[in-house]
Amino acid sequence: MSKTDETLKDQEKAQAAVEKEVAKKEPTKKEPAAPRPGTAEWYEEKIPVKLFKDSGKYASDVFVAVNGKGYRIRRGVEVMVPRFVAKVLQESMDQDTATAELIEGLSGEYADKAKALGMS
Template identity: 45%
Template sequence: MSLEKGKVMAVKKKEDFGAMAPETDNKDLDVEQKEIENQEESQPKTVTLTMDELKKLIAEEVEKAKPKSGQVNEDKAPEKFESDQEKKEREYYEELVEVELFFDGVKYKDDVIVNINGKAWQIQRGVPVKVPRFVKEVLDSSAKQDAATRRMVQKLTADFVEKTRLYIK
């Protein structure tokens, strides 16, 4: 756009543009302003302390954290006392029992690893070994689960074969 010499281009004032801008709700602006202020307040503030002031603050906090006389420190776990029944039960499950896992040299040839509460036992197949009773119970439970799975697979396979016989001739 070129202007000829002597002609002045008309310029709109800022107020004239207000009519063209989309109307905004002042409530939205207030909400945004409050959110910005809240974010600024939540930002950590920098504090300058001398070393002596810092040591004094730390000492005060340590004193506040110390239990007062006659007060029980809640951080300590209370001592656990077992009844005779609980002690007998624990001893029963910790008693060593002999286990010998099936070994065939083909499919069942690898060692079995049992993990219970962060402790692990590696049990060699085909060799009688002594393990705590609770480990044997886990092995027995696993064997029962395997047998139940085998039965379920056989049942589902038989059902599938029966249903598909109608379509296969």
């Protein structure tokens, strides 16, 4: 190995050591941490919501009230709402689904009983 090669390697090592020291002294820039689920900040965080829209039953805006504060959400357009509002909307849709399933099941039972009694 020539003297020039040794000098270049020493310079590279010195440069790496300087960069390492500079990196230690520079404050690291961190992105703000996302709120932890279940915290007040998490529930307040705005998230996108898009409600189904048609020309019949699902044409008008949806009103959601939580703790005395009201939100009018347009159908067919993606809007940003606090997570707690999206949660209320999701729970409402889940309940509508459960109700429809219950009605369907009870209607089937009624039809079966009516048929057994010769009423249909």
